[in-house]
Amino acid sequence: MRIRALVAVVGLLLTAVTVDALAVTQVKSMRLWRAPDNTRLVFDLSGPVQHSVFTLTAPDRLVIDINGATLGAPLNVSTSNTPITSVRSAQRTPTDLRVVVDLKKAVSPKSFTLAPNAQYGNRLVVDLYDQEADAIAASNPTPPPTPQPPATTPAVPVTPAQPAIKLPPPPSGKRDIVVAIDAGHGGEDPGASGSRGQHEKDIVLQIAKELQRQINTEKGYRAELTRTGDYFIPLRKRTEIARKKGADLFVSIHADAAPSKAAFGASVFALSDRGATSETARWLADTENRSDLIGGAGNVSLDDKDRMLAGVLLDLSMTATLSSSLNVGQKVLGNMGRVTPLHKQRVEQAGFMVLKSPDIPSILVETGFISNANEAAKLATRGHQQALARSIHTGVRQFFQQNPPPGTYIAWLRDSGKIAQGPREHTVRPGETLAMIAVRYQVSVAALRSSNSLKSDELKVGQHLDIPTTALASQ
Ligand SMILES: [Zn+2]
Secondary structure, eight states: HHHHHHHHHHHHHHHHHHHHHHEEEEEEEEEEOOSEEEEEEEEESSSSSSSEEEETTOOOOOOOOTTTTEEEEEEOOOTSSSEEEEEEEEETTTTEEEEEESSSOOOOEEEEEEEESSSSSSSSEEEEHHHHHHHHHHHHOOOSSSSOGGGGGGOOOOOOOOOOOOOOOGGOOOEEEEEEEEOOOOBBOOOOOTTTTHHHHHHHHHHHHHHHHHHTTSSSEEEESOOOSSSSOOOOHHHHHHHHHTSSSSEEEEEESSSSSTTTOOOEEOOOEEEEEEEHHHHHHHHTHHHHHHOOOOTTOOOOOHHHHHHHHHHHHHHHHHHHHHHHHHHHHHHHTTTBBBSSOOOOOOGGGGHHHHHSSSEEEEEEEESSSHHHHHHTTTHHHHHHHHHHHHHHHHHHHOOOOOOOOHHHHHHOOBBBBSOOOEEOTTOOOOOHHHHEEEEEEHHHHHHHOOOOSSTTTTTTEEEEOOOOOOO
């Protein structure tokens, strides 16, 4: 009796083990995101897998072996605007899945797996980096010391020209002030979501693009976006892009959610290494820093040299940078307070990863709470987005007029006494026309229209107008 029972138990155990071994992971779906220099494939999995990735040529293919997995659903994605022509799959063994990605041209693959988080289960991420982009990036920093005579130029295939940067030479070679605008989240990291399905990543990209447009209308300034479309960028990569673009200021734009649906209002944050200045600040920093868990930071790492340098720079310049960040943050906050309610009257501080540039003043702007139905609706409107962008722009301008980086056009304007003096915004009084205001501040009507996003020249009494910076007309 007793022995028979034992045999039965052992039998059961064996059955359980066998079933477990056969319970392979399912590949449930594949998603695709296109970034300027890479294509990201994300495989959603029912559990962990082992994997390997390699490339084949003639024709170019990428092979992804996913071991311990079967296909749960067809891998359907749109591959337009990507180097991918098609995606095929086959079971190599009953538990080993092979995915073959047919390519128009060779790519450099990087792959990693991600553990489950609040939004997603296990994932396998394969980033396909464009090879031309690598070549351009590598040849970017310095031109060759001596120009090659045309005769010796090898007959290489024509590579696509680098994107033309609109950069009119400023007088006496004075450079533009560069503002890096960082639209939070993107791609498979939607950020906060509103009750009507609004995604933070979409709203903040719209605001970031509007802010870029406004800043670029102003002489002496150039705005660069860290993200120009719907794709994921790891947090550290965002500051890296800003540094490569030569940013004098980093502005990260967000629209967040809070556990309390009643929370509302805009806030501006600077970095704190000591701890958050408020409960909300800490909560938001934790939420924002989670982005890398969602999108994966597996493809970015500082090498040892960078790490050491970062440590040294941090000690040397963090204090100065932080005081600039607080200064510009307070100016932005003050201007935002005229177009939207504020969550806090002062710049808050918390350990936001994206603000950890030791050498670039950096702020994070929460434009409002998307979890608040009222604010979510406002944030989605063009008019409110423009007003928010304008208020951020005004704060940035005020900061740089007082603190222009040496060697810039704005510094030159200030030092040569040519910067337009007086208030930089105007409240419309009865009887005033746009033309009168333009004359008064010695700017063009077109510049006034543009920096205030005016659709018509009709003004309302009491309306606030931004006055763009210009050099006084040279006599
Ligand atoms: Zn966010």
